Structures are given as C-alpha cells and as structure tokens.
Amino acid sequence: MSDPWDGPAGQATRSRGTPVPGQRGAEPDGTRPPGGRSASRARGGPRSRRRPAGRGRRFLKITGICLSVLIVVTAGAGWWFYQHLNGNIHSVSLDGKGGTEKADAFGRTPINILVMGSDGRTSAKDCKLGGGCAKTGVQTGSNADVQMVLHISADRSNATVMSIPRDTMTEVPACKDSESGQSTAGYYGQINSALQYGPACQVATVHRLTGIPIDHFVKLDFSGVVKMSDAVGGVSVCVSDDVYDTYSHLKLSKGTHTLKGVAALEFVRSRHGFGDGSDLGRTISQHIFLSAMIRKFKSAGTLTDPTAVYDLADAATKALTVDDGLGSVNKLIALADDVNKVPTERITFATMQTAPDPADSDRVVVGAGARSLFSTIADDQPLTTGSGKKSAAASATAKATATASxxxxxxxxxxxxxxxxxxxxxxxxxxxxxxxxxxxxxxxxxxxxxxxxxxxxxxxxxxxxxxxxxxxxxxxxxxxxxxxxxxxxxxxxxxxxxxxxxxxxxxxxxxxDTKAAVGGAHASTADQAKTCAKVSPYKTVSLDGVAMTPAQAYAAARNKPDSDA
CATH class of the missing domain: 3.30.70.2390 (Alpha-Beta Plaits)
Incomplete structure (x- = not known):
C-alpha cells in the first residue's frame, strides 16, 4: 500500500541531485580531516551544517504527535458524525404486528416495508406546508395519506412498490399506540385512519388487508418530503399539460421540471391535478416522482460527493420515523444498499386494484386482481423478467386463481x-x-x-x-x-x-400470473424516464368559485408564479 504523500510507506523520496539537509559534502581527497569539528574550524575550513541528532529526534517526535492528533480528530469527527445521524432517527417498535417473512431455499429472506406519508399537522412547519390549521392550530393526530408496500426480493434481483389508495375501506384491528396511549377495539373504516393509533397499527391493518408480511416501516411528514427532495438536488418530473391544482397549489407548465422543496411536496400531494382527480391518479404521479428519485440516487455523482452524501444522510435521518429494526445509520445504509442492487428496469410500481364501495361511492374496496397482486408479493415472485419485461402469464393453476380472484x-x-x-x-x-x-x-x-x-x-x-x-x-x-x-x-x-x-x-x-396481478394496476418500471404525469381533463379544481380543468385554471392564473419559478 502506498502512502499518499511520501511514496512507499515509511520511506522518504527526493529527486536526484537534491541535497539532504545537513549532509556533508565529500573532501577533495575523499578523507575526513583529522581533529574533528574544532580542528576544521582552526584551519579556517567551512563550518559543518549537520544538525544535532537531538533536533532530528525532536522533529520526528513533533511530527508524530501532529499525526496522532490528526488521526484522533478525524476519528472523533467520524464518531460525532455517526452519533449525530443516529441521534436524528426516531424509531418505534412494531411488536410483531406485521407478520414474519419466510426464508427461501437458500435461507435468504425478502424485505417488505410499509412506506407511509403522514398528513399530520403536528408542528408549525407542517401546518404552514399542509394548511388546514387556521382554526384548529397545531394538531395531534394524523392519517396515512400515502401507503406503499415496498417489496425487495430475497435474492435482491427485483422489487415491487404497491400503492394502496387512502380511500380503501377495510377492517382496522384492535390497536394501542405505544407513544400516545390512544387505542381502539377495532372497527371497519378508511384504511389511512389506522395511523391515528400509531405506525404499528397502520402496519397491522395493511398486513390484515393484504396478507403480506411487513417487517419494517418508514414514515415521512410534509417537511420530510421537502428535506429529502432538497437533499438530492431536486427531482425531474414531466407533466402532460399545463396544470394548476388549486388545492395542493401545484402550478407547472407542460413539459419537464426539476422540483425541490415545497414544489416537490405540492407534486406528490396533488390529487385533483392528475388522472380522474382522485387518489388513484395521485398514486400514479407519485410513482413517477419516486422512479425519478431512484434514478437520481443511482446516477453518477449523487452518492460519491461527500457533501451530497452528508446532506442526504442528515436530511433522511431527520425526516424519517422508522421501526426499531431500521433504527440505526448502519441498518439504513444496508437497506439503501439492498435497494441499490436492484436494476431500475426490475423495480415495478403498481396501484392496488379497487372497486367502488357499494355503501359509499366516494370510497373503494379491494377489486378484481388485487388478490393476485397481494399473493405475488407475499410469495416473493417477480413481476418482471431478467430483461425487465413483464413475466409471461403462468400455468392453468395460476389462471384459475386469477378467475377466482x-x-x-x-x-x-x-x-x-x-x-x-x-x-x-x-x-x-x-x-x-x-x-x-x-x-x-x-x-x-x-x-x-x-x-x-x-x-x-x-x-x-x-x-x-x-x-x-x-x-x-x-x-x-x-x-x-x-x-x-x-x-x-x-x-x-x-x-x-x-x-x-x-x-x-x-x-x-x-x-x-402477471397479467392478473398487474391488470388494472397501472404498472410501470423505474427506468421509464420519459413518462409524464397525465393531467386531469376533468373539471376537478375550482378557481374563484368556478369549476374548471387544471389546464384551464393554469391559464386563468397567469399572475401566480409557477411552483418551480
């Protein structure tokens, strides 16, 4: 191993012809004059410039001390950095409420993580970002308006991200929040409401609905989205038309934009701007955003710039609430490494298939094909092949299952x-x-x-x-x-x-049976960089009391600056 300053470790190197300080030149006859230094002085010869051995030893001693201090300071800074990041992390126990993963034939286990986006206005900053606090002030409860099950296969060759619309009606089991003490005996209601009884309750509810073992969770609030998008230097997204969602305040012209901070939050929150103006359209635009963020993570330079890495790590640990199984920097780094192993063409995004709730047209229930999607994830089966293409429809047994589903x-x-x-x-x-x-x-x-x-x-x-x-x-x-x-x-x-x-x-x-699993699930893969979020063609927004399409609202609000201005 070479020393970066002095060539081979322990050896000082100099260019030829450069005298070493203190080195004596040779006498004309090649012999040293008798009598030592005093005799030489008596003869009027030049005074020797050799340094005393003691001074050389002192120089080496001082150098060693300086190097030791440098090592200690560097190690101390690294330890402070590690402890600082660990101190940022807020973790909560799942208490085994999400089930347990099964190992494959080689002893490897998949990873299933529930990613939650909270709508909580639990701080002044979140009140400012999310609005809705004018009358209530800072609030205490929150709902999981974003719910995505992230599945990473046991062999780390593929991954699936399945969104569950927040308006899904389901059974919420008996739960008690370990931090707030708030509890429920269980009820039938909207799935996102389970977060009011703690993240572990939301995990248990999703596990009960899907049958998918969920061993981890990650939760972000409004300010967390802002911090993360800023830390990566912005996320590039495309919209199919001019759009102004007067509810989330997202305002963008047709085309591609790099969104940071509040603009990124407005994009992922927009439900009236895309698709049919419901939560179903929002899940698709969120997949586009996350795909772009994953590509940004994997792009050259993002994870090799020390400053960018620190900013990202600091922002992530401050922005996230996780289960105690992910509650350290080392565990989060290992998770990031697992995600990084999966090629973008083998990361599939899908939205759980739904059907209208017979009791409430504004709500949905599990629809046709969803059980196939659930079982595909639970059984650790890929939705793409090694080339990134969708898997072929399977055997007659799987087809019978699709019919039953x-x-x-x-x-x-x-x-x-x-x-x-x-x-x-x-x-x-x-x-x-x-x-x-x-x-x-x-x-x-x-x-x-x-x-x-x-x-x-x-x-x-x-x-x-x-x-x-x-x-x-x-x-x-x-x-x-x-x-x-x-x-x-x-x-x-x-x-x-x-x-x-x-x-x-x-x-x-x-x-x-991929056809059944992704049928009606709006499936896409993370490598699809040219996909644009489809702006709603319906009158889903209102400006000055007049209903209009998001594109019409954009044209009517010329004086309002665009979100990325």
Missing amino acids: AVPAARITVTVENGTRITGRASAVAAALAGKGFSPGTTTANAPSAATTTTLTYGAGRKPEAQTVAKALGLPSSHLEQGTGAGLTLVIGGDWPSGNSYPGGSSSPAPA
Whole structure:
C-alpha cells in the first residue's frame, strides 16, 4: 500500500541531485580531516551544517504527535458524525404486528416495508406546508395519506412498490399506540385512519388487508418530503399539460421540471391535478416522482460527493420515523444498499386494484386482481423478467386463481364450523381469513357432527368465491363441493388439526400470473424516464368559485408564479 504523500510507506523520496539537509559534502581527497569539528574550524575550513541528532529526534517526535492528533480528530469527527445521524432517527417498535417473512431455499429472506406519508399537522412547519390549521392550530393526530408496500426480493434481483389508495375501506384491528396511549377495539373504516393509533397499527391493518408480511416501516411528514427532495438536488418530473391544482397549489407548465422543496411536496400531494382527480391518479404521479428519485440516487455523482452524501444522510435521518429494526445509520445504509442492487428496469410500481364501495361511492374496496397482486408479493415472485419485461402469464393453476380472484375477498362471508374435538379451531381459521381481508361478517360454529375430512361447501353460483377462499387457505380443489345452501360453509375436519393453512397443500406457490396481478394496476418500471404525469381533463379544481380543468385554471392564473419559478 502506498502512502499518499511520501511514496512507499515509511520511506522518504527526493529527486536526484537534491541535497539532504545537513549532509556533508565529500573532501577533495575523499578523507575526513583529522581533529574533528574544532580542528576544521582552526584551519579556517567551512563550518559543518549537520544538525544535532537531538533536533532530528525532536522533529520526528513533533511530527508524530501532529499525526496522532490528526488521526484522533478525524476519528472523533467520524464518531460525532455517526452519533449525530443516529441521534436524528426516531424509531418505534412494531411488536410483531406485521407478520414474519419466510426464508427461501437458500435461507435468504425478502424485505417488505410499509412506506407511509403522514398528513399530520403536528408542528408549525407542517401546518404552514399542509394548511388546514387556521382554526384548529397545531394538531395531534394524523392519517396515512400515502401507503406503499415496498417489496425487495430475497435474492435482491427485483422489487415491487404497491400503492394502496387512502380511500380503501377495510377492517382496522384492535390497536394501542405505544407513544400516545390512544387505542381502539377495532372497527371497519378508511384504511389511512389506522395511523391515528400509531405506525404499528397502520402496519397491522395493511398486513390484515393484504396478507403480506411487513417487517419494517418508514414514515415521512410534509417537511420530510421537502428535506429529502432538497437533499438530492431536486427531482425531474414531466407533466402532460399545463396544470394548476388549486388545492395542493401545484402550478407547472407542460413539459419537464426539476422540483425541490415545497414544489416537490405540492407534486406528490396533488390529487385533483392528475388522472380522474382522485387518489388513484395521485398514486400514479407519485410513482413517477419516486422512479425519478431512484434514478437520481443511482446516477453518477449523487452518492460519491461527500457533501451530497452528508446532506442526504442528515436530511433522511431527520425526516424519517422508522421501526426499531431500521433504527440505526448502519441498518439504513444496508437497506439503501439492498435497494441499490436492484436494476431500475426490475423495480415495478403498481396501484392496488379497487372497486367502488357499494355503501359509499366516494370510497373503494379491494377489486378484481388485487388478490393476485397481494399473493405475488407475499410469495416473493417477480413481476418482471431478467430483461425487465413483464413475466409471461403462468400455468392453468395460476389462471384459475386469477378467475377466482375476480371476487374480492372483502365481499366474501364464510361460516366456519369446527368438526374436530380441538377447541378453538373454527375461531383460528376464521381469524386467518379475516387477516387475509375476508368479510368481517364471517362467523364460527360447531359442526353438527365430527368430520374426518375438511370440506368447503358453496351454493349455486358461488364457486368463484369458494375458489378464492380455498386459495387463501391452501385447500385443494378436491375439498370443494356444491351444496343446497346459499352461502359458503367451511367445515374443519380431523385432517386439519392445527395451523392456518391446510396441511399437505402446495408447498411452493403457483407461478405468478402477471397479467392478473398487474391488470388494472397501472404498472410501470423505474427506468421509464420519459413518462409524464397525465393531467386531469376533468373539471376537478375550482378557481374563484368556478369549476374548471387544471389546464384551464393554469391559464386563468397567469399572475401566480409557477411552483418551480
């Protein structure tokens, strides 16, 4: 190893012909005159310039001390930097509420992280950025208006980011916030409201809806988005037309823009400016923003500039609330490294498929195809091939699953009966169904008589629903039979004495049916740099009390500066 200053370590190098300080020149006859230095002086010869050995030793000693101080100071600065970043991080325990990941055949485990964007106005800064505090002032609660499940495969070759619209109706389980003490016995409501009972409750709710094990979470608030976008030097996005969302205040002309700070926040918050003016359109524009940010992270220079790295690390640790499994700089660095390993063409963005809520047209429920998307993520199956193309539709088994998934689990009610002599079997399986997003109307009872074999009986026209239930529980199709009743009745037999999945079912998941998993999910990949956010063609905004399209509002607000001005 070479020393950066003096060539080979421990050796001082000088150019030829340069005298070493204190070196004697040779006498004419090549011999040293007798009598030493005093004799030489007596003869009137030149005075020797050799430095005393003591002075050389003092010089080396001083140099060594200086180097030691430099090393100590440098190490101390690094330690301070590390401790400073660790001190920025706010972490919360998940208490195992998100389930547990299963290792693959090589002992590797995937990573599933719930990324949450909070709408909380819990500080004066967030009140200023988010608005809405004029009458209430600084608030205490918050909702998870952004929810994305980030899945990184066990082999780190691919990743999926699935957004869950905030207006999704689902079952929120019993929860208690470890920090605020606020609790709930559970209820049926809008999915984003679970954050009021703490991040762990939001994780548990998403896990219950999707069946996907979630072992980590990351939460950002309004100011966090501003800090992160500033730290990366801005994010480049494209809009398909002039847009002015009078609610989020995003105002941009048609084309490509680099957004920082408040402008970036306005973009990711805009729901009236894009798509159909609902939260569904917003998830797509958020995917465009995140894809651009990922490309920025991976671009040359972003992570090699020490100043940029420090600013990014400082901003990230200040902006994020994470679970205690990510609660250190080293763990966050390891996570960033895992994400960095995945090529952009193999990072798939998708939005959970939805259907209108029969009880409220302004809300949605899990739609056709969503169960295929959930199971693809839970089973650690990729949505792209090694070349970045969408995976081919799979086998007939997967196609049958896609057909069954056409019936949303949230609409399926099952009567679970215990045909064993084991107390609590029906309740355990019913709870497993609830955890997979099936209707809270599912009931339990004792079977009229003991049953040797587990059977799922369905009424006329209810076979697709029965197939959905069977898929969720790993129950072979040979255990399904049509009965005379109207609904679905699952009798737990002696062949299923324990566990939430039928024993002897398929030990490996069926190949992913990508067509069903991403159908209607607005799928895209992170390498699609030329994709523009589609500005809404509908009258989704209002200016001076007049309803108009975002493009019309842009034209009517000429005096208002653009967000990136």
